[in-house]
Amino acid sequence: MENKQSLPMNWWKFCKYFRFPVNIAMWIISLITICNNVLDGDFYYIDIVAILVPAIYIIFQFIVYSNFIKETKNGYKLLISSFFVELIISSALYAYSNSTDFHFTQSFIIYAVIWGFIFVYPNCVYFSKRKYVFEQNSTISSEQHNTTLLDNNVTKSTEKNTQQSTNTSWQGYLDKTFKPRGETTTTSLSEIRLENNTNTIKDDLTDNNCKDKFCRNCGSPLLETDNFCAVCGKKINLS
Secondary structure: OOOHHHOOOHHHHHHHHHHHHHHHHHHHHHHHHHHHHHHHOOOOHHHHHHHHHHHHHHHHHHHHHHHHHHOOOOHHHHHHHHHHHHHHHHHHHHHHHOOOOOOHHHHHHHHHHHHHHHHHHHHHHHHHOOHHHHHHHHHHHHHHHHHHHHHHHHHHHHHHHHHHHHHHHHHHHHHHHOOOOOOOOOOOHHHHHHHHHHHHHHHHHHOOOOOOOEOOOOOOEOOOOOOEOOOOOOEOOOO
């Protein structure tokens, strides 16, 4: 079985760096020439079609070429479709230019068959064997997107763990620093003060002449003798 990585890419590079740019440039020149001819002569409704067809085809070629050089997921489909669009337009132009000697339909079919076997079919076979280039690039982009999402999740998780660790360390510092003398229980300082104040919270809420009963920073209950919050360390503002 032929190794995909060993397939020659000479025609690929030729199309990428020469054929597509030159083809687009030639169509732009043709469009300018058609516009000049229309302006110099009498105007007919068929001239609108003669201008719109090259203009639309140039825009289409720009889209195909952009996806081709970027090797996007849709680049392969656009590339194959461009060969058939080019076949139809080229056959129509050839049939139109030779309509005096042959019938338009006959000329169109003859040119389409010849150009299809000489150019369209070989290119379809060539690029179909190298379709993996577009698929591989799409897979890499998907993996990069998934990696970015994973990195963002890891960063958020790390920040959350760091915040929890900081809160735990600060709580331990408060419990160690402000623990009542002679206290041997393992209950944290915040739990002790919350238990001591549970029965007096309602009364404290109605007393507007004393200082704050709850920390304005974290909402933890306070004692009248507290100058700092036992949970967050915020200094207590006097009423």
